[in-house]
Amino acid sequence: xxxxxxxxxxxxxxxxxxxxxxxxxxxxxxxxxxxxxxxxxxxxxxxxxxxxxxxxxxxxxxxxxxxxxxxxxxxxxxxxxxxxxxxxxxxxxxxxxxxxxxxxxxxxxxxxxxxxxxxxxxxxxxxxxxxxxxxxxxxxxxxxxxxxxxxxxxxxxxxxxxxxxxxxxxxxxxxxxxxxxxxxxxxxxxxxxxxxxxxxxxxxxxxxxxxxxxxxxxxxxxxxxxxxxxxxxxxxxxxxxxxxxxxxx
Ligand SMILES: [Zn+2]
Numbered sequence: 312x313x314x315x316x317x318x319x320x321x322x323x324x325x326x327x328x329x330x331x332x333x334x335x336x337x338x339x340x341x342x343x344x345x346x347x348x349x350x351x352x353x354x355x356x357x358x359x360x361x362x363x364x365x366x367x368x369x370x371x372x373x374x375x376x377x378x379x380x381x382x383x384x385x386x387x388x389x390x391x392x393x394x395x396x397x398x399x400x401x402x403x404x405x406x407x408x409x410x411x412x413x414x415x416x417x418x419x420x421x422x423x424x425x426x427x428x429x430x431x432x433x434x435x436x437x438x439x440x441x442x443x444x445x446x447x448x449x450x451x452x453x454x455x456x457x458x459x460x461x462x463x464x465x466x467x468x469x470x471x472x473x474x475x476x477x478x479x480x481x482x483x484x485x486x487x488x489x490x491x492x493x494x495x496x497x498x499x500x501x502x503x504x505x506x507x508x509x510x511x512x513x514x515x516x517x518x519x520x521x522x523x524x525x526x527x528x529x530x531x532x533x534x535x536x537x538x539x540x541x542x543x544x545x546x547x548x549x550x551x552x553x554x555x556x557x558x559x560x
Pocket of ligand 1: 497502535
């Protein structure tokens, strides 16, 4: 097969992933190649791509390129989907996540807001991919190679290195602002919190807590007991900070 040129035009913020500043890239191919592989060879994980047009017509990731062509690649822009709404490649209503072990603060923030996110600090890459695939969770990571794994269907590459900004990114990307349920999930293990009678948790309380507090919640997973003590105010401030960034984003 003779060589042929493919011109790729990356739209929106997808240029974030490209090595050069130019948003158009020309590649020479010498064999039939899926459009997914060509896009990822440019550094853009498929989890970031919501629409692909080959010569102006929508195609999916499996589309094979075997001749000279022009490909347009678009990111997910939740609130601005006007063209080809039926041909979008990303699922929007994802509510479950798995985060890689480097994102501890993001995980804590999301759990604080009631978002279901598992995270094992010691998990290896292949375990993360397996959890994402088997439990249908979107993978949150700053490792784009991981997102390019064939078994990863949904995921997101955190742009910022700042945990607060990362939290807002995830809430935006997956349109989660309407499903937030602060203080409903365990910050340690992701379990659900349930109301617990004081006499059932007395053994876990310090003397002053026993005196000053009457309402408690307990994690159904690890048994951790929560109450609105001094740390509570800090957590509420954190939620306010997230909400105000979200509102202004
Ligand atoms: Zn727990």
